Amino acid sequence: MSTTKKKPIHISVDEDLKEQAELLFNDLGLNMTSAINVFLRQAVNEQAIPFEIRKINSETLQALKDVENGNLRGSFSSVKELMEDFNA
Known part of the structure; x- marks a missing residue:
């Protein structure tokens, strides 16, 4: 014991x-x-916190808020269109 x-x-x-x-x-x-x-x-x-802890940057935080509020951009008709928007 x-x-x-x-x-x-x-x-x-x-x-x-x-x-x-x-x-x-x-x-x-x-x-x-x-x-x-x-x-x-x-x-x-x-010898660490046994799960990941990270700070969310302001862009990610805004994206999460947009999703929660239904403020989403329209869909993309192609990967090229998506990548152009992504790189803009």
Whole structure:
């Protein structure tokens, strides 16, 4: 039996996020403590955050907003037309 000492971590998170996370973890057979321990162990094992974190540039952010708002350009009739627009 392991005699590893445990130390509590106190964090504050958005109430909705916590509820959604608890539902997900429950579906995965985990509780919040187990899920956080999995994250921490994986971070230590990889010596990094165990998923990609990146900043979205302003053009990508605007494109995502355009898609969400239905502000899309018309379709292209050929790859050439698409590439001309892309390179413009």
